[in-house]
Amino acid sequence: MYKIMIVDDEYLERKALSIILKNRCSVKDIEIVGKVANGEEAIEIAKENEIDIIFIDIRMPKKDGLQAIKEIKSILPEARFVIMTAYDEFEYVQEALKLNIEEYLLKPVKPEKVNSVIEKIVEKIKKRREEEQVKEKLKEKLDMVLPYIKMSFVFDLIFLDIDTVEEIKNRTSFFNINDLPSAVMIADIDKFARRTVDQDEIERQLLKKKVFSIIKEFAVDYPSLMIVPMSSDKIIILYFGNQIYDNKHIKNWLRQIANKMVDNIKERTNFTIKIGIGSYYDDPKVVGRSYYEALGAIRNSFLLGERSVIHWEDVKNQDYEDLAYPYDIERKLLEKLKSNKTNQLLELIDTLFENWQIDDNFNSMLVKSRLLELLGVLSRSAVEAGANYKDVSPVNYKYTQQLFDINTIIDLKEWLYSLCIKLFKKINEVDEKFKEKIIYGGVKYINLNYTNDISLSEAAEVSNLSVHYFSRVFKKEMGCTFKEYITTLRIESAKRKLKNEDENISNIAKEVGYNNSGYFSRVFKEYEGISPSTYRNS
Template sequence: MYTLLIAEDEALERQALRYIITQQCPEVNIVGEAGDGTSAVREAAQQQPDIVLLDIRMPEMNGLEAAKAIRAILPEVRIVMLTAFDEFEYAKQALKIGAVEYLLKPLRPDDLVKALAAVTEQVGLAKRKVREDLQIRQSLKEAAPYIKMSFVQDLIAGNITELHQFHERAGFLGMEVTTGVVMVLDIDNFKQLTRNEPELKKQLVKQQLYRITADAAGSNVLVTPFSSDHIIIISGQSALDQPEAVKAEAIELAEKIRKAIVGIMGISITIGIGRHYRDPRDMHKSYVEAVNAQRQRFYLGDNQIIHIEDIPHLSGQPFHYPFQNERAVLERVRCGDRKQAREALAALLEEIFAKSGSVDIIKASVLELLIVLSRAAIEGGASLEQLTLLNFDHINKLMQCANKDQVHRWMFDSLDSFLDNMLENRSGMNTRVINKACEFIVKNCHRNISLEEVSQFVHLSPFYFSRLFKQDKGCNFVDFLTKARVDKAKLLLQNFDYTIVRIAADSGYHDASYFCRVFRQEVGMTPNQYRNELRRGKR
């Protein structure tokens, strides 16, 4: 429906216009009338019509002046000028102020109807464009957290190697961070504290933690949730030249965040801080340092701000923990692959032993490794309660190890006990997780969902989720998503009023031709053929 204002000083003319429009233009709704230019401007400001029929010759303010005033208030309004003067100068002035049509009196109904049809088509196109722009902006707004998370992941993984690439992606997200310090925040003993809490309560706690962190950090600091229970904080400090000043400012910001969280939520958190790097391509180094610092909570205590340079055994000659090797072990443990897990653990221990000759440092590293391995086993299906008891026993045995060989044997014994427990308990949990993922896929198949999004929804790594999904369902993620979309399309095809283009879009396909090819490949016939079968009652 389109709205229209009539501005004509002759009452009979207004009645005639209203009658023609009402009878022959049902899609146009007349929202007001005016008998002079001043009233026309006032009515236009109040009613905000899509179209204004405006007579040039009117008292108080002529139509050209009124049109100019209305355009100033409503830049998108379409103005159709009415005049008894067939003069080029009037037409020229009308076009100059933005009129889209110029009709001569006496007005023939057909001319008016044709003019309004053309104008309403313009208005319709403009409104559709506005709606499309709003939808695009809304889609980007909804996707922004995932885009930001992807950007941060690439940044701290060292995948951004070109400065222009960094600036383009940061600019797209409206981020002002150009360089600085990476911090890693984690809730102390979160899994133990929320052991008996429902998943909804856990997620609400994480969301509140994120909001408080973002508010305390301020708009110039990049804050985003990350893997596990971590929150990544990137603070830009390019204006400071002295390393000590940079360090002091980072610690001050971290302490501000910690106090805000403790004061509002009453929970204990630890923040690890890496070094400052001026080149954003080096931020992954700061992240590795921040993770290393945060993990020292196990030795230094809870509720702390830990800078990488303040860790006693890391000052002087740093001990760089081989996180990449550790991630390989964790992935194999989550998958329950004992052979590959042992091989990856052997490579990890070799790196740890090669980087330090101190038994104390090795014990500290493998003790931390024991904790993350147990978490990986729990994620893979092991019992939290049983592993907690196992860990107490393992820790006591570690304290009795006197050399690297004993630590090596202890670590492999611990790994085997974790895997044994995990393989005994994982079957039921895997089924629940995959069923939850399938429900999410079916519910959201109309969107452009990815393996990463679904795996994040069920709190698994993409690699492990993909392998687990195929083992349980007998097909990969893409094949299952395609089947869900085709099944949805079959249901939509039962509504004969829906076009194939609409059904394709509602089923998750922006290209109707590609949708038809996929449908035919899955069903053995095109959507139209399937619909015809429905009409004949064969399906």
């Protein structure tokens, strides 16, 4: 529907134009929402209606057409104007052109001219509406993927060590953030796994989402915070800005915000949270340190009793400082779990304990808190590798209970080894038919897109699987790796195309997914034992 207003101080002109629009116009879905005699009345109508097209006389009492247009444009910036006058006056035309008027009609207006004007303007409005719909759909899509883009940025920043400040600036500009990241807080839901052990995964995720949504509200009031969920019970709060914020040192300001978050969660949910705060760094390339400090603050919060907000400086000088957490060994354990390899497992566990420098007088509570954290990380990795969460959750609960009753180094090592083996088994217990079903989507995606530059992660995403698990199941089900499968598809396609002697080999290379024809020839020869040209002539 297109809404039209007629503004003319002459009654007969308003009446005539109204009849033309209703009876002589080829565009039928129009509605006349106002017929007024002066600019002031037109402005009032414009305030109450979304008007698309306004036919307006130039010379009127009280407020002339050009003055009214200026004011209406501030109310309805997308409205289209057609000015009407009985005089072909150059000065008015010049002024109207400055206001981006659509048309200039001389009275008495002719039906065919009015129809032509309406058709032209409606076509422009249609185009604008279509563009707005496209933009809205793009915005909806962006709103859907924006959390994942933020997660990707935070992950790269903290774990993959982005090389340059320029790269960080480029990526933060996408989020309309001008400052650089400089400190990290981590919010951790207290005893979430234990308190939700009897609930199904949907219920668990809804509870997590509620906690996350409350914390995320702070990003609205404080644009210097980026808040993203981790693949666990933790939430990362990344601070962008300087060492002084709101006339406070950043350490004190972050404490203040963290305490507000803690209070909000306690008031609005049945859960409580702890928040660890890392140090401020003016070099954004090393802000990953702040993350590990925040994590360390949470892991060692038991040293400070019931406190819910812990800054790294609160705990870094405690007597556990020599017990540095060996993240590299943790990473190797995770790689073993995700790739389903049990070799060197005992050796890795021994190395882990050696790094902790544990002797007969070791701090039992400290080691157990670290092992509990490791249990959570390993369990989540097992789920990412394909294990059913409902099967892993009882394992989590059982091994948590066991840990409290263990008090020797040997038993702690055995506990960790037994946990890893149990998780390996849970990964492998996934039904074979289920594996075939979930891998099918990825295979179908590859078959449709092998001529493009697709990645393993894309195919895994289509199957809703982690990259590690998809890669492992794909190789088992298909009998080859992802790369080998794509190469085979491309070479077979090339062989079919080579039968057409009129088609250039360089073009064939591009058509099957190789931009470099030389590389294509090498791959082809490696697979077929002969070059593409020899194959064509054989």
